Amino acid sequence: xxxxxxxxxxxxxxxxxRFYRDRSRAISSxxxxxxxxxxxxxxxxxxxxxxxxxxxxxxxxxxxxxxxVFIVLLTAVVGTFSLIExxxxxxxxxxxxxxxxxxxxxxxxxxxxxxxxxxxxxxxxPLAPLVGIEVTAGGLALSVLALFLVxxxxxxxxxxxxxxxxSIQGFHGIVNLLLMPLGILSGAFFxxxxxxxxxxxxxxxxxxxxxxxxxxxxxxxxxxIEPIGPWLAWGVSIGFAAAAFGAAVxxxxx
Amino acid sequence: MSAPxxxxxxxxxxxxxxxxxxxxxxxxxxxxxxxxxxxxxxxKTTLVKVLATLLHPTGGSAAIAGxxxxxxxxxxxxxxxxxxxxxxxxxxxxxxxNLRHQGHxxxxxxxxxSARIELQLERMGTAxxxxxxxxxxxxxxxxxxxxAKGLLHDPAVLLLDEPTxxxxxxxxxxxWDHLADLRADSGATSLVATHxxxxxxxxxxxxILDRGRLVALGSPDELKRAIRGDVVALDSADxxxxxxxxxxxxxxxxxxxxxxxxxxxxDGAAFVPRLAEAFPGRIDSITVGKPTLEDVFVxxxxxxxxxxxxxxxxxxxxxxxxxxxxxxxxxVEGLLP
Numbered sequence: 312x313x314x315x316x317x318x319x320x321x322x323x324x325x326x327x328x329r330f331y332r333d334r335s336r337a338i339s340s341x342x343x344x345x346x347x348x349x350x351x352x353x354x355x356x357x358x359x360x361x362x363x364x365x366x367x368x369x370x371x372x373x374x375x376x377x378x379x380v381f382i383v384l385l386t387a388v389v390g391t392f393s394l395i396e397x398x399x400x401x402x403x404x405x406x407x408x409x410x411x412x413x414x415x416x417x418x419x420x421x422x423x424x425x426x427x428x429x430x431x432x433x434x435x436x437p438l439a440p441l442v443g444i445e446v447t448a449g450g451l452a453l454s455v456l457a458l459f460l461v462x463x464x465x466x467x468x469x470x471x472x473x474x475x476x477x478s479i480q481g482f483h484g485i486v487n488l489l490l491m492p493l494g495i496l497s498g499a500f501f502x503x504x505x506x507x508x509x510x511x512x513x514x515x516x517x518x519x520x521x522x523x524x525x526x527x528x529x530x531x532x533x534x535x536i537e538p539i540g541p542w543l544a545w546g547v548s549i550g551f552a553a554a555a556f557g558a559a560v561x562x563x564x565x
Numbered sequence: 566m567s568a569p570x571x572x573x574x575x576x577x578x579x580x581x582x583x584x585x586x587x588x589x590x591x592x593x594x595x596x597x598x599x600x601x602x603x604x605x606x607x608x609k610t611t612l613v614k615v616l617a618t619l620l621h622p623t624g625g626s627a628a629i630a631g632x633x634x635x636x637x638x639x640x641x642x643x644x645x646x647x648x649x650x651x652x653x654x655x656x657x658x659x660x661x662x663n664l665r666h667q668g669h670x671x672x673x674x675x676x677x678x679s680a681r682i683e684l685q686l687e688r689m690g691t692a693x694x695x696x697x698x699x700x701x702x703x704x705x706x707x708x709x710x711x712x713a714k715g716l717l718h719d720p721a722v723l724l725l726d727e728p729t730x731x732x733x734x735x736x737x738x739x740x741w742d743h744l745a746d747l748r749a750d751s752g753a754t755s756l757v758a759t760h761x762x763x764x765x766x767x768x769x770x771x772x773i774l775d776r777g778r779l780v781a782l783g784s785p786d787e788l789k790r791a792i793r794g795d796v797v798a799l800d801s802a803d804x805x806x807x808x809x810x811x812x813x814x815x816x817x818x819x820x821x822x823x824x825x826x827x828x829x830x831x832d833g834a835a836f837v838p839r840l841a842e843a844f845p846g847r848i849d850s851i852t853v854g855k856p857t858l859e860d861v862f863v864x865x866x867x868x869x870x871x872x873x874x875x876x877x878x879x880x881x882x883x884x885x886x887x888x889x890x891x892x893x894x895x896x897v898e899g900l901l902p
Contacts, residue, residue: 318672321669400651404647408642
């Protein structure tokens, strides 16, 4: 077991060090996210009352959990660019010839990306009281867990998509086509309850919807604030994370 | 007799229709510095990838320290150190951090790992820059750190694929000095793929690859001695016409290589006046030389080693799959056992 954990840990450590040494990346994604949130929130403040939410939840408050999940999603996906870079620069080849189980390599890389994404989400959590959300200690733990699941699942998914990619440009296309809709349709920007029938169905097929649901309910500690029940939200989120990671391992093993 | 450290037996690899390796067989003994010489696209990289367990060959077999590279992949991986053509260091990390990362991948840790890291950094003369980011190091220094990285776990065989690509002549020489020291000091066994004659000259033995076939095998001196006599090159405005005329007149084989007529002859110097006499005005210059490894290649294949016109400016990185060569190799009788 340790034979697999040490390599995984060192791969994870490398991602963290690289991220820390390239702080501009982290700062810019947080600033973008916060700006997005403030612009949309205050732009929509009088024209948007989220459907299915308690009457006192306005646009700014509604968008807050959505933006947090959206930033986690974006960071997770952008983090997997490093896989393409590693391949192009030749670093990956050196890792692949080492006597390390493939699962450990995938775990190290995915945990690295997950850590970055999770951190990006967690630094935004202190803003919750500012928008009027009182988070309990238990709720905070569960919110972090929900963000972790979203980060882990999307990093794994990004890994799957990036594994065969030769260029970052090609990956950008996939991100726009496939991963952005996962974020946009998750209920981050508009609620499930207010969407037209067909779109609502599509939103229910988006696994990130369940992650956001779990996160929102954990923040508020109020079951039922989301149309999706907690069991379903957590169940799908865990299943999605496990499936995406499994797919990444299978793919890397060829 | 002990088993060879590295044994390649009728190794064949196809990418679809194209045959990258065609029945290659050779052995490398412990302590040997073995060179794999061949032009771009000759199959060197494919061979190194098979030995490094990254590619399953479509035929034949290869073993390192008695372990099959396909069946005992894990065992082989523990016993090889690989320096790829592409740089394999993380530029954001320092040399020491890169080596630590490498050590952890190989299951080493703690004091033992630190000691090995210090030893390798010292040995490669990189200790002074051990804590600077790799991106600030020169190309030559980076390559030496890669060498240290490949040697960290004390492999039975070091595999190097064009380790001096992108280095200036000074950097190349330095790297080869380190390889030579390594063999002298610790009896390391290395296989180095290269397309540079002067690098192949520094090996104990070389195998010459051409279009996936091993066309010659032996020490550089042995191979050159096999061409008896001298190599005479004639510059001419009409090399093809001159070659035909020389063949007619003297019954010698004359090949046009890089726009010059090339002959192999017992006593080159004595032959020069006869040539000058026979073809007045048709020869611009005559060069007589001892055979080089390049001549060995021409001798075996009838073709120049590498298109001179394209120059030495080969791309920094070869594509994953080497360029497809044109016509299939013609079988040649060489020095193969």
